[in-house]
Amino acid sequence: MQADSNTSGGVLLSAIFSGRMLIAALMGFACGLPLLLTGSVLQAWMHGEGVDLATIGLFAFVGLPYTLKFLWAPLVDRYTPRLLGRRRGWLLLAQLALIASLVLLAFTRPALSPFSVGVAALLVTFFSASQDIVVDAYRRESLADAEQGLGASLYVNGYRVGMILASGGGLILADHLPFSVVYLIMAAIMGIGLVTTVMAPEPEASEGKPATLREAVVAPFVEYFQRNDALAILLFILLYKIGDSMAAHMTTPFYLDIGFTKTEIGAVVKLFGFWATLAGGLLGGVLILRLGIYRALLGFGLLQGLSTAGFAVLALTGNSLGWLAGVIAFENLSGGMGTAAYIAFMASLTNKRFTATQYALLSSLMGVPRVIAAAPTGVLAEWLGWIGFFSLCALIAIPGLQLLVRLHGRGSMQRREASC
Missing domain, CATH: 1.20.1250.20 (MFS general substrate transporter like domains)
Structure with missing residues (x-):
């Protein structure tokens, strides 16, 4: 041993x-x-x-x-x-x-x-x-x-x-x-x-390359959608970081609303948070080697949801630099870990004959929640208040994780889990 x-x-x-x-x-x-x-x-x-x-x-x-x-x-x-x-x-x-x-x-x-x-x-x-x-x-x-x-x-x-x-x-x-x-x-x-x-x-x-331009355009779609659970996996890509993206869109107004100064936000959220994100990304990469892609996605996804709930706790504690630093450290560490697993998972979905096209499609899809799901966040925050809003964002992580467990149970994740 x-x-x-x-x-x-x-x-x-x-x-x-x-x-x-x-x-x-x-x-x-x-x-x-x-x-x-x-x-x-x-x-x-x-x-x-x-x-x-x-x-x-x-x-x-x-x-x-x-x-x-x-x-x-x-x-x-x-x-x-x-x-x-x-x-x-x-x-x-x-x-x-x-x-x-x-x-x-x-x-x-x-x-x-x-x-x-x-x-x-x-x-x-x-x-x-x-x-x-x-x-x-x-x-x-x-x-x-x-x-x-x-x-x-x-x-x-x-x-x-x-x-x-x-x-x-x-x-x-x-x-x-x-x-x-x-x-x-x-x-x-x-x-x-x-x-x-x-x-x-x-x-x-x-694995070679497409023989014609038509094959390069059409075959990546045909090859992907012939797989088992192709649509469910695309839905998982949309859902995995949706709560995280919604919460991130409203954090700056939230910090200002509970009394933090712009200098405090810059020092703690931007500078300290940047190093926490780097550490989270590196830690996530190492843990993926140990855990495999499925357990990493599941564990990091749970941590992302919990870290989003941390903003609801910060709304209760109010203007406290100690709590702010703790929440930012937890959120950026878990976010960095989740992003590493997310990108590795998308890479594992690509066929090496069409890597550029399939990955470009998946990464474009990854950006959809940042635009569409973020749009109503201001209305939700006004309606629910900060505690309710961040609690909702934390709970929104659950459907993506449930779908991940279901995909794994049906065998759709096992090949990637074994290889990664």
Whole structure:
């Protein structure tokens, strides 16, 4: 037993410190960096240039490529660039185009031509979403099934570091440098992604690729919906983090309403919470290796529900920094763990012949609760009060977990449980 434990621990450590995991983290960083450069950072630039709020609000539409990326994902599965192979070749092209788009955005003038800013920002999001497509496919194909959870956690942590560097670091730099220079610096930092792409090995296409473009477009849907419980699994993807997403949408008004200052929210929720989320993602990846995907999804889902209920407790205790820190630590740890299992599960659903297309579809579906379920949260909070609202969000986690148990009982999860 002791020898088995030592062997298991050695395998775990070798997986954590492998080059494959470093690549997953660095690729996550490259994917997270551009996200807020067309969001909060661009909004700050436009506001400082005197662009009216109505125009700034319309720039939300430049984020559409992240939702619609499944439309061109079949091209990534079907065709292979001449340089570096199918995955790294597309990744290199997307990253070069993304860097060029950031440079183009740096030389626009928001006050003089918001339209040109919009075109450049749309190019950034298109090539950023394209990079996401290829990175997701690369991670699925380069990691063993048992490594998907840990790889997902390191990818997500790298992604969050990239977001923080671009948003927090970008805004701090903008206090000392023109925004145009800030964007040029961020374009240069994207060179980390280029180096990673060139140095990383091309994953083996063990199951081949679509022979025609029609097959690349149609076959991923046909293959998926021929499986047992295909619709039930899609429903589970929609439900698993729905309560978590609903609660997260109203947390800032909640903090302000019970008396926390903006400084306290920034220090505890954003800074302290960021490190708790990173820790949760890493812990989740390690535990998935130990527990398997089914038990991880179930356990982390229960923790997510309990952590959401923690906000109801905070509503009872009121303005207490100690309680706030405790609730944020619990919520971000469990949320990071749940996200790692969630992404690993979606990766396990993809057929390696159509990885890019199927994962793009599933990840687009993953974003639906953030938009649709979040819309009525303000009305619910006003109607139920904060305690009732967060209690409801905690209870909403139950149907997804019940569906997970049912799927496992019918055998739909067993293959993934055994492999992950």
